[in-house]
Amino acid sequence: MTNKSSKAITLAFTGASGAPYGLRLLECLLAADYQVYLLISSAARVVLATEHGLKLPSGPEAAQQALVAHLNCDADKLVVCGKDDWFSPVASGSAAPKQMVVCPCSAGSVAAIAHGMSDNLIERAADVVMKERGQLVLVVRETPFSTLHLENMHKLSTMGVTIMPAAPGFYHQPQTIEDLIDFMVARILDHLGVEQGLVPRWGYDHRG
Numbered sequence: 001m002t003n004k005s006s007k008a009i010t011l012a013f014t015g016a017s018g019a020p021y022g023l024r025l026l027e028c029l030l031a032a033d034y035q036v037y038l039l040i041s042s043a044a045r046v047v048l049a050t051e052h053g054l055k056l057p058s059g060p061e062a063a064q065q066a067l068v069a070h071l072n073c074d075a076d077k078l079v080v081c082g083k084d085d086w087f088s089p090v091a092s093g094s095a096a097p098k099q100m101v102v103c104p105c106s107a108g109s110v111a112a113i114a115h116g117m118s119d120n121l122i123e124r125a126a127d128v129v130m131k132e133r134g135q136l137v138l139v140v141r142e143t144p145f146s147t148l149h150l151e152n153m154h155k156l157s158t159m160g161v162t163i164m165p166a167a168p169g170f171y172h173q174p175q176t177i178e179d180l181i182d183f184m185v186a187r188i189l190d191h192l193g194v195e196q197g198l199v200p201r202w203g204y205d206h207r208g
């Protein structure tokens with residue numbers, strides 16, 4: 001897979017609880033100078049509004065502008081893609097970034113990805129990354145998991161997909177919700193190979 005920018009990634013927000021994880025991850029990837037192709041499901045828009053008070057306008061360009069204003073980030077590095085934008089680079093193995101994260105990832109999106117549905121751009125982009133043997137990380141959030149959820153995640157895991165439940169630890173002694181969010185985002189960035197200093201590393205700066 002190739003992409004004009006060597007540091008490019010696909011990020012999808014889906015309709016699981018955990019919108020702040022996705023926003024913080026987006027902020028960190030942009031700060032690390034990644035070109036980010038952002039895909040937002042309809043349910044993710046509802047969750048963003050419910051959990052974060054962020055009401056995104058419906059069109060991709062308007063949503064991009066709203067996110068740039070919200071995060072106060074560089075507009076050039078963020079591309080918001082529409083759910084039926086089949087001409088987006090992320091829709092083809094010839095152009096898609098090698099890495100993709102779905103954060104937060106709903107149980108519904110897990111099921112669709114596990115079965116190769118490719119019925120919207122998020123599902124298609126995930127299918128492309130898998131078929132091109134790239135890195136796909138799903139930050140799944142649901143509780144409890146049904147047997148079906150577990151079967152779908154097991155299936156994807158055997159295909160090399162990283163299943164990373166949105167389950168922050170407490171051993172870094174979080175003081176704020178932001179500390180919990182950063183714990184998850186730090187682990188995701190570690191898996192992507194993106195340098196981060198969001199939380200102290202175990203065994204180094206650990207608070208005793």
Ligand SMILES: Cc1cc2nc3c(=O)[nH]c(=O)nc-3n(C[C@H](O)[C@H](O)[C@H](O)COP(=O)(O)O)c2cc1C
Binds near residue numbers: 109
């Ligand atoms: C506020 C809110 C929170 C939700 N939380 C979850 C959740 O944590 N996990 C989940 O699997 N679905 C959750 N859902 C339901 C999904 O949004 C729904 O199944 C949707 O169809 C998922 O579609 P998507 O994967 O295309 O975004 C939530 C919905 C709303 C409105």
